[in-house]
Structures are given as C-alpha cells and as structure tokens.
Amino acid sequence: MAIADRKRRERQARMQLILNAGARVFARYGYHRASMDLIAEEAELGKATLYYYYKNKDDLLLGILTEGIKDFFHHLELSLQTNKDPIEQLKLTIRESMLFFERHPDYFKLYMYLNVHPAFRKKIYRLMHPLLTQKIGMIKQIFQEGQAQGRIKDIPTEHLQAIFGSLVMGMGIFSTGKMTHEQLEERARYLEQVFFTGIVKE
Amino acid sequence: MAIADRKRRERQARMQLILNAGARVFARYGYHRASMDLIAEEAELGKATLYYYYKNKDDLLLGILTEGIKDFFHHLELSLQTNKDPIEQLKLTIRESMLFFERHPDYFKLYMYLNVHPAFRKKIYRLMHPLLTQKIGMIKQIFQEGQAQGRIKDIPTEHLQAIFGSLVMGMGIFSTGKMTHEQLEERARYLEQVFFTGIVKE
Amino acid sequence: MAIADRKRRERQARMQLILNAGARVFARYGYHRASMDLIAEEAELGKATLYYYYKNKDDLLLGILTEGIKDFFHHLELSLQTNKDPIEQLKLTIRESMLFFERHPDYFKLYMYLNVHPAFRKKIYRLMHPLLTQKIGMIKQIFQEGQAQGRIKDIPTEHLQAIFGSLVMGMGIFSTGKMTHEQLEERARYLEQVFFTGIVKE
Amino acid sequence: MAIADRKRRERQARMQLILNAGARVFARYGYHRASMDLIAEEAELGKATLYYYYKNKDDLLLGILTEGIKDFFHHLELSLQTNKDPIEQLKLTIRESMLFFERHPDYFKLYMYLNVHPAFRKKIYRLMHPLLTQKIGMIKQIFQEGQAQGRIKDIPTEHLQAIFGSLVMGMGIFSTGKMTHEQLEERARYLEQVFFTGIVKE
DNA sequence: GATGAATGAGCTTTCATTCAT
DNA sequence: CATGAATGAAAGCTCATTCAT
Numbered sequence: 001m002a003i004a005d006r007k008r009r010e011r012q013a014r015m016q017l018i019l020n021a022g023a024r025v026f027a028r029y030g031y032h033r034a035s036m037d038l039i040a041e042e043a044e045l046g047k048a049t050l051y052y053y054y055k056n057k058d059d060l061l062l063g064i065l066t067e068g069i070k071d072f073f074h075h076l077e078l079s080l081q082t083n084k085d086p087i088e089q090l091k092l093t094i095r096e097s098m099l100f101f102e103r104h105p106d107y108f109k110l111y112m113y114l115n116v117h118p119a120f121r122k123k124i125y126r127l128m129h130p131l132l133t134q135k136i137g138m139i140k141q142i143f144q145e146g147q148a149q150g151r152i153k154d155i156p157t158e159h160l161q162a163i164f165g166s167l168v169m170g171m172g173i174f175s176t177g178k179m180t181h182e183q184l185e186e187r188a189r190y191l192e193q194v195f196f197t198g199i200v201k202e
Numbered sequence: 203m204a205i206a207d208r209k210r211r212e213r214q215a216r217m218q219l220i221l222n223a224g225a226r227v228f229a230r231y232g233y234h235r236a237s238m239d240l241i242a243e244e245a246e247l248g249k250a251t252l253y254y255y256y257k258n259k260d261d262l263l264l265g266i267l268t269e270g271i272k273d274f275f276h277h278l279e280l281s282l283q284t285n286k287d288p289i290e291q292l293k294l295t296i297r298e299s300m301l302f303f304e305r306h307p308d309y310f311k312l313y314m315y316l317n318v319h320p321a322f323r324k325k326i327y328r329l330m331h332p333l334l335t336q337k338i339g340m341i342k343q344i345f346q347e348g349q350a351q352g353r354i355k356d357i358p359t360e361h362l363q364a365i366f367g368s369l370v371m372g373m374g375i376f377s378t379g380k381m382t383h384e385q386l387e388e389r390a391r392y393l394e395q396v397f398f399t400g401i402v403k404e
Numbered sequence: 405m406a407i408a409d410r411k412r413r414e415r416q417a418r419m420q421l422i423l424n425a426g427a428r429v430f431a432r433y434g435y436h437r438a439s440m441d442l443i444a445e446e447a448e449l450g451k452a453t454l455y456y457y458y459k460n461k462d463d464l465l466l467g468i469l470t471e472g473i474k475d476f477f478h479h480l481e482l483s484l485q486t487n488k489d490p491i492e493q494l495k496l497t498i499r500e501s502m503l504f505f506e507r508h509p510d511y512f513k514l515y516m517y518l519n520v521h522p523a524f525r526k527k528i529y530r531l532m533h534p535l536l537t538q539k540i541g542m543i544k545q546i547f548q549e550g551q552a553q554g555r556i557k558d559i560p561t562e563h564l565q566a567i568f569g570s571l572v573m574g575m576g577i578f579s580t581g582k583m584t585h586e587q588l589e590e591r592a593r594y595l596e597q598v599f600f601t602g603i604v605k606e
Numbered sequence: 607m608a609i610a611d612r613k614r615r616e617r618q619a620r621m622q623l624i625l626n627a628g629a630r631v632f633a634r635y636g637y638h639r640a641s642m643d644l645i646a647e648e649a650e651l652g653k654a655t656l657y658y659y660y661k662n663k664d665d666l667l668l669g670i671l672t673e674g675i676k677d678f679f680h681h682l683e684l685s686l687q688t689n690k691d692p693i694e695q696l697k698l699t700i701r702e703s704m705l706f707f708e709r710h711p712d713y714f715k716l717y718m719y720l721n722v723h724p725a726f727r728k729k730i731y732r733l734m735h736p737l738l739t740q741k742i743g744m745i746k747q748i749f750q751e752g753q754a755q756g757r758i759k760d761i762p763t764e765h766l767q768a769i770f771g772s773l774v775m776g777m778g779i780f781s782t783g784k785m786t787h788e789q790l791e792e793r794a795r796y797l798e799q800v801f802f803t804g805i806v807k808e
Numbered sequence: 809g810a811t812g813a814a815t816g817a818g819c820t821t822t823c824a825t826t827c828a829t
Numbered sequence: 830c831a832t833g834a835a836t837g838a839a840a841g842c843t844c845a846t847t848c849a850t
Contacts, residue, residue, distance in 0.1 A: 007812080014813090030319040032234045035840060046815040051842065087402065112314050115375070117232040152401050159392045160401070162376055163369075170372025173317070174364055190361045198400035199354050199362065200289065237823060248832035250826080259824065411833080418834090434723040436638045439819065450836040452822080461820065491806065516718050519779070521636040556805050563796045564805070566780055567773075574776025577721070578768055594765045602804035603758050603766070604693065641844060652811035654847080663845065 015053050015063070018043050023064045027106030031061065031113055058120070061110065062127055068107035069128065072100045073135045080138075086146035090164070091192050093139065097168045098188045101175035108172040136161070167195060217255050217265070220245050225266045229308030233263065233315055263316070264329055270309035271330060274302045275337045282340075288348035292366070293394050295341065299370045300390050304383065310374040338363070369397060419457050419467070422447050427468045431510030435465065435517055462524070465514065466531055472511035473532060476504045477539045484542075490550035494568070495596050497543065501572045502592050505579035512576040540565070571599060621659050621669070624649050629670045633712030637667065637719055667720070668733055674713035675734060678706045679741045686744075692752035696770075697798050699745065703774045704794050707781040714778040742767070773801060 021043035025034045036057060040047040054060040076096045080089050101108055114120040143160050146152035152160075171191070179187075223245035227236045238259060242249040256262040278298045282291050303310055316322040345362050348354035354362075373393070381389075425447035429438045440461060444451040458464040480500045484493050505512055518524040547564050550556035556564075575595070583591075627649035631640045642663060646653040660666040682702045686695050707714055720726040749766050752758035758766075777797070785793075 011813095032840095033319075036842080037840080047841090048815050048817095048843080049813080052813070052815090057841070112375070113319065117315065118230065119232060119235060151403055153395075153403055155392050155395070155401065159389055160396075162373075162389065163393055163396050166372025166376060167365075167369050168372070169375050170368030170370070171364075173314070173371050173375075174368060187361055187364065190357050191365055193355075193357070194362075194365050194397065194400070196400045196402045198396070198398045199357065200398045201353055201355055234823095238825080239823080242832095249824095250832050250834095251830080253825070254831070415834095436819095440821085441819085451820095452836050452838095453834080455821070456834070456836090516779070517723065521719065555807055557799075557807055559796050559799070559805065563793055566777075566793065567797055567800050570776030570780060571769075571773050572776070573779050574772030574774070575768075577718070577775050577779075578772060591765055591768065594761050595769055597759075597761070598769050598804070599800065600804045600806045602800070602802045603761065604802045605757055605759055638844095642846085643844080646811095653845095654811050654813095655809080657846070658809070658811095 011053075018045070018050055018053055018060065019063055019067055022060050023067075023104075023106055023110075026061065026064065026110055031110065031117070058123065061114070062124070065107065065111060065114070065124070065128065066131065068104055068111070069131055069135075071104070072096070073131075075100070076135075077138075086142045086149065087151060087196065089142045090146070090195075093142075094168060094192055094195070095188055098171060098175075098184055098191075101172050102179075102181065102184055105175055108169075108175065112173070139164070164195070167191070213255075220247070220252060220255055220262065221266055221269055224262050225269075225308055225312075228263065228266065228312055233312070233319075260322070260325065263312070264325070267309065267313060267316070267326070268330060268333065270306055270313070271333055271337075273306070274298070275333075277302070278337075279340075288344045288351065289353060289398065291344050292348070292397075295344075296370060296394055296397070297390055300373060300386055300393075303374050304381075304386055314374075341366070366397070369393070415457075422449070422454055422457055422464065423467055423471055426464050427508075427510055427514075430465065430468065430514055435514070435521070462527065465518070466528070469511065469515060469518070469528070470532065470535065472508055472515070473535055473539075475508070476500070477535075479504070480539075481542075490546050490553065491555060491600065493546050494550070494599075497546075498572060498596055498599070499592055502575060502579075502588055502595075505576050506583075506585065506588055509579055512573075512579065516577070540569075543568070568599070571595070617659075624651070624656060624659055624666065625669055625673055628666050629673075629712055629716075632667065632670065632716055637716070637723075664726070664729065667716070668729070671713070671717060671720070671730070672734060672737065674710055674717070675737055675741075677710070678702070679737075681706070682741075683744075692748045692755065693757060693802070695748050696752070696801075699748075700774060700798055700801070701794055704777060704781075704790055704797075707778050708785075708787065708790055711781055714775075714781065718779070745770070770801070773797070 018039070022034075022039050025039045025042050028034070029038065036047050036050055039060070040050055043050070050060065054063060076093060079092045079096050083089060083092065114124055140157055140161060143152060143157050143164075147154060147157075171187075220241070224236075224241050227241045227244050230236070231240065238249055238252055241262070242252055245252070252262065256265060278295060281294045281298050285291060285294065316326055342359055342363060345354060345359050345366075349356060349359075373389075422443070426438075426443050429443045429446050432438070433442065440451055440454055443464070444454055447454070454464065458467060480497060483496045483500050487493060487496065518528055544561055544565060547556060547561050547568075551558060551561075575591075624645070628640075628645050631645045631648050634640070635644065642653055642656055645666070646656055649656070656666065660669060682699060685698045685702050689695060689698065720730055746763055746767060749758060749763050749770075753760060753763075777793075
C-alpha cells in the first residue's frame with residue numbers, strides 16, 4: 001500500500017499548501033476581501049483546485065482556524081507537562097498564549113473577525129467548540145487544583161476563567177506583530193505579576 | 203439665524219436617525235452583509251438619501267463608531283468626576299466599560315470587526331486615534347497619580363495600560379448580551395479584585 | 405397621483421421588456437445556455453438591472469411562463485364566450501391551443517423543458533398549478549355539460565381530460581414554427597374530426 | 607479470435623453499465639445537474655473512465671436515448687408480428703407506447719428535454735432520425751394499409767401520423783410513473799376508443 | 809485500461825455607488 | 830432635499846474535460 005500512502009501524504013501536503021496560502025491572504029486582506037482568486041494565486045494553483053480540496057470558502061477558513069487552535073493547544077500541552085505546579089502552569093499558559101500571538105498574529109485576527117461576524121458565529125461554535133471546550137476544561141482543572149491547594153483565592157471558577165480568558169485574548173487584540181520578542185517577554189512577566197498579585201501595593 | 207439653526211438641528215436629527223439604523227443593521231448582519239439597501243430600509247429613507255448625508259458606507263460606519271466612543275467617554279468622564287481617588291477611578295473605569303458593553307454590545311463587535319480588518323485599520327486609526335489618545339492619556343494620568351501616591355506598583359505605565367486595556371477589551375469579547383445585569387456586576391467585582399490584588403492567596 | 409401611475413406603468417413596461425427579451429433568449433438557447441448576460445444584452449440593459457426587477461433567473465423564467473399561460477387562457481376565455489355549445493367549445497379550445505403554439509412556439513418548449521427538469525418541477529407546480537387547475541376545471545365542465553346533454557360518450561372525465569390534454573399538448577411537441585397558418589388550420593380540422601368521430605369508417 | 611470476442615463483450619458490458627448509471631442520474635437530476643462526477647460515482651467508476659468509453663457528455667446521453675428508442679421499437683416489432691390487422695396493430699402500438707412510458711419514464715423526459723433544447727435538436731435529429739424515420743415509415747404503412755382496406759378514413763397520412771404521434775407522445779408528458787399498471791391499461795383502452803371512434807355519441 | 813488530480817471557462821448573484829428627475 | 834432606477838465590477842462556485850501515471 002505504499003502508493004496509497006504516498007497519495008495520502010501528497011494530499012495532505014497540498015491541503016497544507018492551500019491552508020498556508022489561505023492564512024496569508026486572509027490575514028492580509030481580511031475575510032471578505034480575500035477572494036478565492038487571490039488565494040489561488042498565492043497558492044499558485046487554479047481556483048477550481050481549491051474547491052477540489054475544500055468544499056467552499058468557509059470550509060477553507062475553518063480549516064485554517066482549526067489548524068491554529070490545534071497548534072496552540074499542542075504547544076500548550078507539551079509545555080504544561082514540564083511543570084505540575086498550578087501557579088506555574090498558569091504562567092506557562094500566559095507565556096504560550098503570547099508566543100502563539102507572536103507566531104501567528106493572523107490567526108487571532110481571523111478568529112475575532114469571524115467570532116464577531118453574526119453569520120459565522122453559529123458555524124464556528126458548532127465546529128470549534130467541541131475542540132475548545134475540551135481544552136478549556138483543562139485550564140479549569142488547573143484553577144481548581146490551585147484552589148484545592150489553598151493557593152488561589154476562592155473566586156468561582158467560571159468567573160476566574162472568563163477573566164483569565166479575557167486577559168489572554170485581550171492581549172491578542174493588541175498584538176500587532178510589531179513587538180520584539182523581548183518586549184513581549186517583558187509584557188508577559190508584568191501580566192503574570194498583575195494577574196497573580198494585583199497592581200496594588202501591600 | 204433661527205432658520206439656519208433649525209436646518210442644522212434637522213440635519214443633525216436626520217444623521218442621528220441614519221446612524222441608529224446603521225448601527226442596528228451593522229450589528230445584526232456584520233459589516234459586509236449590511237447592505238446600504240438594508241440600512242436605507244431600516245431608516246425608512248431612500249438609499250440615495252444616505253449618500254446625501256454620508257459620503258459612503260465607510261464614512262457612515264466611522265460615524266457610528268465615533269459616536270459610540272464619544273458616548274463611552276462621555277459617561278466615563280461624568281463618572282470620574284464623582285471621585286478623585288485613583289484606585290476608585292480605575293474601578294469606575296472598569297464598571298463603565300462593562301456597562302458600555304451591556305448598553306452597546308454591537309459597538310464592540312463593529313470595532314473589533316474593523317480593527318481586525320486590514321483595510322480599515324489605517325482609516326480607523328487615522329480618524330479615531332486623535333479621539334482615543336486624548337482619552338487614553340486620561341487613564342494614564344490615573345495610573346501615574348496612583349504610583350505617585352505610592353499605592354500602585356511601579357510597573358511601566360505603557361505596560362500597565364496595555365494590560366488594563368486588554369482586560370477591559372477582553373471582557374468585550376465575551377459580552378454576548380446574554381448576561382443579566384446582576385451577573386455583570388458580579389463579574390465586575392471579581393475583575394476588580396483580581397486586577398487590584400491578584401488571584402494568589404497571601 | 406399621476407406621477408405614481410406613470411411610475412407603475414413604466415415599471416410594468418420595463419418588466420415586459422425584460423420578459424420579452426428573456427423569452428427570446430430562453431427559446432433560442434434553452435434554459436441553461438441562456439445566460440443572464442445574454443438576456444441583458446438582448447434587453448439592452450445592464451445585467452444587474454434584470455436583478456432589480458426579477459429576484460433571480462428562475463423568477464424571470466416563471467414570469468415568462470406565467471405570462472404565457474395567462475395569455476393563452478385570456479384568449480381562450482374570450483373565445484369560449486362566443487359559443488355555448490360544448491362540442492363547439494372543445495373545437496374552440498383546440499383551435500386556440502394551436503394558435504397559441506403558433507403565436508408562441510417558445511413558451512411550449514420552455515414549459516416542457518422545465519416540466520421535465522426534476523429540479524424545477526416542484527417549483528413550477530407550486531407556482532403555476534393554482535393558475536392551471538382553476539382553468540382546467542373550466543374544461544372539465546365543458547365535458548360534463550356535453551355528457552349531460554347526452555352528446556359526449558360516458559368516458560370518465562379524468563380520462564377524457566387526460567386524453568384531450570395529451571392530444572393538445574402533444575401537438576405542441578411537433579409545433580416547430582415551420583408550418584404555415586393554413587397548414588395549421590388544416591391539421592386542426594383533422595384533429596377535431598379524429599377527436600370527435602375517430603378514424604374508423606362507419 | 608476468442609480473446610478479441612471476450613474483449614468486445616467486456617467492452618459492451620462496461621458501456622452498458624455506464625449507460626444504465628447515466629440514465630439513472632440523468633433522470634434523477636436532469637441533463638445539466640447530472641454531472642459526470644455523479645454518473646461516475648453511480649457507475650462506481652473513475653470519472654476519466656467514462657471518457658474512455660464515451661467521447662463526451664453528449665455522446666453518453668445520445669447513447670442512452672438511442673438505447674431507449676431501440677428498446678421501444680424492438681418490443682413494438684415483436685408485438686406487431688402477432689397480428690396483421692391494421693386496426694389491431696395501431697392498438698398494439700398505443701399499448702406498447704404506454705408500456706414503454708411505464709417501463710422507462712425517464713427516457714421520455716430526457717428525450718423531451720433535449721428535443722426542446724435548441725443546441726441538441728440538430729444533433730439528435732442527425733443521429734436519431736435515420737433510426738426514427740425508418741421505424742415511423744412502418745407506422746405510415748399501417749395507416750395506408752387500413753385506408754386501402756377501406757377501414758380508415760381518408761385523412762392524409764402525414765396528418766394522421768402527426769395526430770397519432772401527438773396523442774401517443776402527449777401521454778408521455780403526463781406519465782409521472784405514479785399510475786398503477788391497471789390505471790394505465792384503463793386509460794389505454796379509453797384512448798383507443800377515442801382515437802378510433804371519437805367521443806361523440808352516434 | 810483505469811483513474812485521481814487539476815483547471816479554464818463560464819455562470820449566477822450581490823452591492824456600493826451614481827444620476828436624472 | 831429626496832429618491833427610484835440603473836449598473837460596473839467583482840465574488841463564489843460548478844463542471845466538462847484533460848493528462849500524467
């Protein structure tokens with residue numbers, strides 16, 4: 001079955017090629033101005049070829065988004081395995097989030113763009129929430145573990161999560177890709193400091 | 203000059219009417235699916251009339267956004283005059299932000315939609331940054347005052363502001379308009395607690 | 405309200421103009437090869453203008469078909485008022501049908517084309533059957549009247565109608581628009597003869 | 607030459623397989639929505655394989671139509687050999703036609719679809735008329751024989767044929783495949799009665 | 809022989825914008 | 830002032846056909 005294998009690999013490679021081209025074009029022009037023509041040109045493929053691999057424009061975009069989310073959680077999970085202390089794990093989560101925004105400033109934009117777009121909200125939630133909720137549960141457990149150890153204040157976890165999420169996602173809004181890695185690291189440190197001990201002296 | 207005055211007032215009223223109709227339609231359909239036809243219909247005006255008051259679709263949209271920002275800062279300034287303590291003023295800012303999201307869940311969506319949209323970013327910054335920087339400077343002063351009083355940690359203000367901004371804007375991402383006013387208040391209290399004293403015990 | 409009246413008349417005229425252009429193009433190229441571009445060109449209008457008056461291609465086609473049916477029954481009803489004898493009325497129906505095929509060889513083609521096209525069948529039936537059944541009932545009454553007078557054989561009316569309909573519609577299949585009016589008249593006479601007294605001697 | 611024979615038989619079988627799949631898909635979706643992809647899938651063959659056996663889509667369709675016509679005349683000829691009386695032969699023709707519509711409701715649809723389709727008309731006539739005229743001549747002879755025997759009225763045969771054809775084809779228009787065999791038989795009997803002796807009493 | 813992959817050409821539809829009245 | 834009517838330009842998508850393997 002060597003042939004079938006090669007075929008499958010080639011198919012995967014093509015899809016990845018299209019995904020990357022798509023990501024670039026979507027990021028550059030935004031969803032609506034990113035025409036399939038432009039993506040095809042960027043991928044150096046015929047337009048119809050895109051449709052051979054992806055059912056339609058939305059499908060392609062969802063492929064890109066899913067890919068990004070998977071990438072993020074993949075890195076995060078690897079990272080979380082290096083340290084089991086809940087406080088440290090939250091720091092790692094912040095760090096990984098910001099690194100992700102650095103690596104893929106575009107993915108966040110697209111996610112927001114669509115999350116905000118009424119017509120897509122439903123579709124996105126349907127397709128990505130299964131993925132998200134599973135992973136988010138992971139973070140919930142970290143908070144619970146921290147509270148169980150008596151090291152994190154007894155704030156209801158749904159609020160904790162929403163606040164943590166806002167903070168992390170909120171950073172994405174301002175991530176223009178114009179910061180150096182050092183500036184990012186510095187901001188991440190301050191962010192940790194604020195989140196863990198607040199801004200008020202004493 | 204009574205006639206000219208009335209004319210101006212009527213013109214203002216018409217523009218406001220269009221602005222409101224536009225806001226509703228943009229929020230309901232997103233920028234691209236919100237056609238000028240739909241907005242005209244919602245405003246109960248002829249389509250060409252929109253063009254009489256606004257140069258083009260983008261111009262109308264920017265009108266809506268500017269209007270929202272103004273509304274926000276108007277409320278915020280009123281609020282900040284009631285208490286001169288910097289910590290309290292930050293709390294008021296958080297409170298007002300969340301109230302704004304409650305009042306206008308749509309404005310935030312639109313802002314994100316466009317902030318994320320490469321083609322608009324420049325235009326938005328050009329038109330709204332004068333407005334924004336002035337007002338944001340106000341918040342910077344609050345942080346500086348707090349640090350001068352020795353009550354806020356000596357975190358560089360640009361980071362403080364970015365973190366504060368992220369937190370506040372981040373809440374907007376999750377403001378679906380589905381929360382009750384009480385839930386919102388509760389979340390705001392926890393948010394203050396976290397921002398001022400952190401999540402870590404002791 | 406003279407202005408509103410004129411507007412309405414102009415609108416009607418435009419729609420008629422498009423309808424006629426559409427009918428010509430549909431007839432010349434068939435439904436699928438008749439592109440909206442071609443129709444627009446034939447109507448000497450911008451393509452988007454067609455969409456200003458008709459929701460979509462199907463809508464335009466249905467307009468054409470409905471128009472044809474109405475035209476047919478309009479002539480038929482006028483004709484039937486000239487003679488109340490059932491046998492004569494059937495003859496008039498045959499005559500009018502064939503004249504209709506002569507006047508509009510295209511309408512029949514289109515009707516068949518779509519009637520035969522699975523995707524349209526439902527839509528056509530939904531939109532045109534109300535119109536058709538009402539009119540067909542008229543013909544049923546003629547048969548019943550003829551039977552009541554003891555001049556038409558007691559064949560169940562549903563079969564009578566189906567046979568009569570087949571015969572009439574069947575003529576449409578062969579109406580290529582290549583016959584002269586005289587040939588048509590001649591064929592109509594023979595058709596009546598066959599339908600009323602059969603082909604068998606004695 | 608056994609090998610060549612087997613090859614030819616296998617080729618025939620493959621072509622038949624494709625023809626059947628095509629007929630099903632064409633009938634289900636109509637000509638234009640019946641894509642080669644769908645037909646290939648229905649035939650459980652690769653799409654390119656279809657092109658190995660048929661030059662193009664039209665060629666395949668003509669294959670299907672020709673096949674149907676052949677099938678019809680094959681049955682008809684067998685039937686006509688059982689009785690040499692012209693009147694009876696006409697009855698047999700009606701009977702066989704209706705049975706054909708019952709067996710292959712799809713073939714008629716396709717035939718009409720294309721007969722009506724200007725682009726195909728020429729091609730169809732060129733390819734199928736040789737077949738048709740030969741067979742239609744057969745029916746002409748029956749009428750002439752009937753007239754020679756003094757049993758059929760002296761209506762010019764071209765009109766007789768057109769009327770007979772209209773009647774028979776017209777039944778096809780209404781053959782939705784929803785009638786039971788019994789209802790069909792009943793209608794056939796009434797049809798004969800009308801065609802031979804008319805609907806008028808006395 | 810058989811086929812998956814690729815694509816050019818073409819289609820319907822949408823919509824911001826203009827303009828004559 | 831107000832607007833209905835008109836449209837150019839562009840987008841998403843489909844599909845018959847070809848070709849390298």
